[in-house]
Amino acid sequence: MKTRFEQPRPTLLVAAIAAASACMMSHGTARAQEAADAMAVDGQALIQPESLDVNALTDDHSTNAPTAWWTYTNVTADQVGTYLNQNGARLTEIEVYSVTSGVPRFTVRMVKNSGAYAVPGWWWYYGLTAAQVTSYVNANNGRLIEVEPYDIGGGQIRFAVVMVSNTAGAARAWSYLMGVSSAQITDHINSSGHRLIDLDSYTEGGVKKYTAAFVANTGADAKSWQWWINQTPASIASKVSSFQGRIVKLERQSNGTYNFIQVKNTGSDNSAWWYQYGFASMTDLNNYGLQVASRPIDITTYVDGNGTRRYDAVFIDNANASTRRMRDLLGKTFLDANGNPTKGIFESYLKQVNGAVKVDLNSARRAETASSLKSLHLLHSMKQVELGLDTLNSAFTYYEYDADDGSNACPDPSKETTANRRTNYNFEMGLDEMMRISDNRTTRGTVLRYGGTFTPFNTTAANSGMTGTTLRHNIGCAYWNFTTGKYDPATRRNDTTAADLAHIYEGVWNQTLLTNKNSARSEFLESANPGTGAGSALQAIINDEAAKQGKSAIAAQFGSLIKSWGKGGSYGTCLPDSNGGCGQQVIVRSGTGLIQLPIKVNGVLSYRDYVFGRLISDTPVPCWEDYDTPGTNCQADVDYTNAYSNAANELYRDEIREALKTW
Structure with a gap:
């Protein structure tokens, strides 16, 4: 089926840039409700080997087959559409960068809609009420992979969503919740046996609420996993280390704490992965990902306490075997002790004449030679x-x-x-x-x-x-x-x-x-x-x-x-x-x-x-x-x-x- 994307017509307006609004939720947090929320919520732990996803039919968070990818920030809906068509891509993530007069600008992540990342069909929308989200899910026989709440002004919450066709090879038992508490998410996990693939928080009427998307934690989708809310970077590092996990969702809240989802990253099917806070620009984020031959699987953008736009990101390996070997070899010297590219730029490229690219490590990065x-x-x-x-x-x-x-x-x-x-x-x-x-x-x-x-x-x-x-x-x-x-x-x-x-x-x-x-x-x-x-x-x-x-x-x-x-x-x-x-x-x-x-x-x-x-x-x-x-x-x-x-x-x-x- 041809890739599709749509937007509700009433919201298709040209918006001016607004740099002050933070991503993902409005300013102001309901402290009493936050204190009542569990500070850490464990997900389900399965006693079985872990495996990476061989394709991105469920979502793209645990797929490390090499593919082309793109990111864009502070763009309009029309620009998103242009980039999708230009790249032959599909959206895998949408974040609200800012809102002006009720109209959002976006930070988006997309992948080539082919090979391991092709889906039977997909759609994206914004400016929706919760009822409209349900209507579009039903009309498309869709499955949500991304739900982004945002305030259009005056406490009015709307949602931007990305969904895939829940048919053919992409069909999954799944569920979603909107406008719920963390306790309700816990209850749903316990009663359904589903695991989280997307989690976002927002404040409505002074009450902290969550949106969540799930898939059944069975069969090929079964993973040992955890989810946590209200975590500092230090506590995230500790929990990832103790669980031997890999972050698949990282959401920054307005108070500087994070909600995150992680899956087990052990055994023969684990993957190289990275996460980093506080990129000064999308260019810096992209350069980081390309330098270590990785692909961003989650991006969050926000304005920090100094009024500066920042980006956090999680990356997964995006290299073929030969590129991975070269990255690991050069990385021994040109990555720092934490695995970060702080020692300049390094590139390796090998292509058969009139044939395939064999090694592609950061080969498109401009540099002095x-x-x-x-x-x-x-x-x-x-x-x-x-x-x-x-x-x-x-x-x-x-x-x-x-x-x-x-x-x-x-x-x-x-x-x-x-x-x-x-x-x-x-x-x-x-x-x-x-x-x-x-x-x-x-x-x-x-x-x-x-x-x-x-x-x-x-x-x-x-x-x-x-x-x-x-x-x-x-x-x-x-x-x-x-x-x-x-x-x-x-x-x-x-x-x-x-x-x-x-x-x-x-x-x-x-x-x-x-x-x-x-x-x-x-x-x-x-x-x-x-x-x-x-x-x-x-x-x-x-x-x-x-x-x-x-x-x-x-x-x-x-x-x-x-x-x-x-x-x-x-x-x-x-x-x-x-x-x-x-x-x-x-x-x-x-x-x-x-x-x-x-x-x-x-x-x-x-x-x-x-x-x-x-x-x-x-x-x-x-x-x-x-x-x-x-x-x-x-x-x-x-x-x-x-x-x-x-x-x-x-x-x-x-x-x-x-x-x-x-x-």
Whole structure:
């Protein structure tokens, strides 16, 4: 059935932004009733193994099959509809962000309505009375998965809901309550044998009330679970730990306490999961989720006691096995002791050319990558050659900026004088040196060659489908702003992503971005550091995987046949303090390119082609290692760099294993 969404027509009005109203319930709490409520209410505990849901037909809280997901905040109903259609998605959560003149704006969470997350049908509504909720449930033969109460003004409570068709594979024994006390919820659980999947509180007429949605706690839906009300973050942590649980619903109340639902998260079917309080923006929330390859399964938004908008969220694993392995490997170094991504950005991406993505760890996050982005300069230059607008054997001009730093110098435009001009390379040699020794001087020379601005390169990136890429500074200068004499990443960071970098090489290899007209494609590959054979670290992985298959005898031959092209990058730079000085030293390490793994097809040698991008960016360090000087003078830099390098080769392990199976 085609996905559907509807809204009651009387509420479809355009609302102005109102930033002051807190989410989920009106301000003011009935203290007497709250004191009468049980401070903690245990759910039912089952004596049986736990299992994750294989699909999201019940709800999406315990499904960790990878899927596309989206979040939006402070949006109108019409905008929600647009995003749903645009993404081919369905709503799984709706929160009221604010209400103006009775009309709400929303924070929503949605998933791709396909695969494990497809349902027979679904609907969402807002502005409903309790009686209207019942009417729509009955009319649609629906089952509620989300009920959001909110005050439209003057103590008038309305509800926004999300429901799925309670038919076919999504049919469940279920129930819901609206406008009840916590004691009534307890009674219902005890009498029905159902478990909570959604819980929200609100105040009406000075009385604290709850909405709740349930499913029968039997069969595939059976879980050991608990629900608790009026809990502090400290008590939540304690209860999750003692129960070995995983939060599936987290609601913040106006007094700063929480109601939450948790399920058991033990045994072979448990899942990696995270929860976090106080994100400053939805962007921060999304970045957190993507960094640990997870999907938010519950979001609550509110205005804190300082008048600042905040977001809390619960996440579940959203990674395939290869991505999960890379996350766990990098996480040992680049996540903090609590499992949070506080040590900069890290990304890993591996895609078979014209095929599936094999590893996708935070691959769309914009980040500084240093010299890996010179692949864009090479692509743009070769496009001009392909079009007949430039030739490789023509004269080329670049400048000497600092004789001591040579090719590593930061290009300072004020030093582009006649005395510093160099014309000893033709254009082809300039590009070769840009890629071979990562020459910042000749990289700047390509910018000067095409007008002295970054606009042509950014146009090429945009036209090539590199949606996360923006060139802003001369590579070699990192975040330094010559005009202001300050570190200024806001205007000097070169943004790109692991996926965008890999996209260059896939487009060159399959000739969708660059053909061999005027030898443009072959010249790109010639400049892009072609290599044959596995290095020692990669060969060690080949040896390990070959031994596991009883094929050690062919490991050396396999490694010798590997082919690769690509470009790396490395920076030590600074994030600014309040005066634009070096507030925090950071390092950047990156690599991108193409790798061919040898396979046998009916006993004949062939290859599988993959493109990759990987990076760590803005990783904080107390000092920088001087890699030109023997010995170690900054162990933190060395440790992070080594961890990145080790993970760089591990990116290919699973595909090496599959390739070896063909021998």
